[in-house]
Amino acid sequence: MDLPAQPQGLSLPSPLVIRLGLFAERQLTKAGDYLAAEEHARSTLPNGRWNGVAATNWASGFYAGCLWLTADRTGSDLWARRAAVQTEDLASMQFHTGDHDVGFRIWNSFGQGYRLTGDPAYHSVLLNAAQSLATRYDGTVGCTRSWDFGPWQYPVIIDNLMNLELLFWAAQNGGDPTWQSMAHSHALRSLQEHVRPDGSTYHVVDFDPSTGNVLWKGTYQGHADTSTWARGQAWAVYGLTMSYRYTGDPALLDGAQRVADFFVDHLPEDGVPYWDFQAPGLPNAARDSSAAAIAAAGLLELATHTPTPIDQVRYRLAAIRILKSLASDAYLAAGTPSHALLLHGVGHHPAGNEIDVSLIYGDYYFLEALSRL
Numbered sequence: 001m002d003l004p005a006q007p008q009g010l011s012l013p014s015p016l017v018i019r020l021g022l023f024a025e026r027q028l029t030k031a032g033d034y035l036a037a038e039e040h041a042r043s044t045l046p047n048g049r050w051n052g053v054a055a056t057n058w059a060s061g062f063y064a065g066c067l068w069l070t071a072d073r074t075g076s077d078l079w080a081r082r083a084a085v086q087t088e089d090l091a092s093m094q095f096h097t098g099d100h101d102v103g104f105r106i107w108n109s110f111g112q113g114y115r116l117t118g119d120p121a122y123h124s125v126l127l128n129a130a131q132s133l134a135t136r137y138d139g140t141v142g143c144t145r146s147w148d149f150g151p152w153q154y155p156v157i158i159d160n161l162m163n164l165e166l167l168f169w170a171a172q173n174g175g176d177p178t179w180q181s182m183a184h185s186h187a188l189r190s191l192q193e194h195v196r197p198d199g200s201t202y203h204v205v206d207f208d209p210s211t212g213n214v215l216w217k218g219t220y221q222g223h224a225d226t227s228t229w230a231r232g233q234a235w236a237v238y239g240l241t242m243s244y245r246y247t248g249d250p251a252l253l254d255g256a257q258r259v260a261d262f263f264v265d266h267l268p269e270d271g272v273p274y275w276d277f278q279a280p281g282l283p284n285a286a287r288d289s290s291a292a293a294i295a296a297a298g299l300l301e302l303a304t305h306t307p308t309p310i311d312q313v314r315y316r317l318a319a320i321r322i323l324k325s326l327a328s329d330a331y332l333a334a335g336t337p338s339h340a341l342l343l344h345g346v347g348h349h350p351a352g353n354e355i356d357v358s359l360i361y362g363d364y365y366f367l368e369a370l371s372r373l
């Protein structure tokens with residue numbers, strides 16, 4: 001998305017953006033030295049190297065996405081070739097109907113690749129993947145089902161808003177036009193059921209598929225059913241904003257502003273949230289830099305949709321504040337063993353997984369936010 005030139009203070013200094021781009025190239029070069037085409041960076045090990053995961057992993061598309069974003073920024077064929085190799089390994093996932101994450105896997109890899117190359121083969125992968133996601137839609141609930149595991153009947157998680165982009169885009173680019181109304185319905189139902197009156201969010205809502213009624217609201221990756229998981233809140237900021245872009249529905253813009261306001265108003269001093277806004281032991285709890293990066297990318301887009309200049313400046317300044325903090329010594333991996341861009345992410349705290357590590361999706365949305373600048 002091309003944004004108009006901004007007055008000083010509403011962007012990061014150009015030398016800093018250039019330095020971050022060069023740093024990204026250095027870090028991605030390190031990863032490329034040992035990750036094979038069927039290994040996709042996900043999170044860092046204690047020695048700083050990436051743990052590579054298979055195409056089936058929910059986060060498999062972000063590494064290819066980082067390579068495409070770097071190819072875009074540099075205009076270099078070398079990065080595009082590396083991105084294409086990593087993307088190809090994900091092709092089988094276009095037919096995966098076992099969870100909602102087909103969107104994460106395919107949109108960030110093939111979607112970014114199609115944006116850059118216009119390759120018709122990538123276009124057909126995107127349509128097939130949208131078809132796979134659409135098989136998970138239920139008209140009674142009005143949502144695509146997120147998971148097939150767990151104690152729930154029809155779980156829909158806040159993260160799933162992100163995967164609507166695949167359906168919206170495909171419906172508007174040669175796919176089945178009914179995917180547009182499925183995605184729109186999902187976004188509205190999620191806004192209605194996941195977002196609390198104060199703009200905070202539940203992570204999981206379980207529905208009764210026979211009636212469409214809500215059975216339960218709570219969390220899986222957050223601290224408590226009544227608390228607000230930071231990455232879930234960030235997915236909501238980005239996902240509702242993106243859904244507004246594809247629909248022009250003012251209810252979605254209003255929802256995006258409500259969740260964004262909660263996120264920004266509850267940030268600690270340095271602009272990077274704790275892994276849960278009500279994490280135990282605050283202020284001595286782990287931060288989640290991935291939530292900060294996702295929200296910053298979302299806020300930059302939200303600033304372009306809000307009608308009043310005061311909101312446009314407010315959301316953009318909030319994004320800049322977060323990005324400056326992520327680019328500081330406190331969060332940037334420069335000078336540390338990590339092969340990533342960002343330190344201090346949290347994957348799944350209650351399960352004890354990936355606490356205070358680098359996460360590829362944090363890096364992906366950090367790069368996307370920089371490119372949106």
Ligand code: GLY
Binds near residue numbers: 058221231347
């Ligand atoms: N979508 C999984 C996560 O955000 O951890």
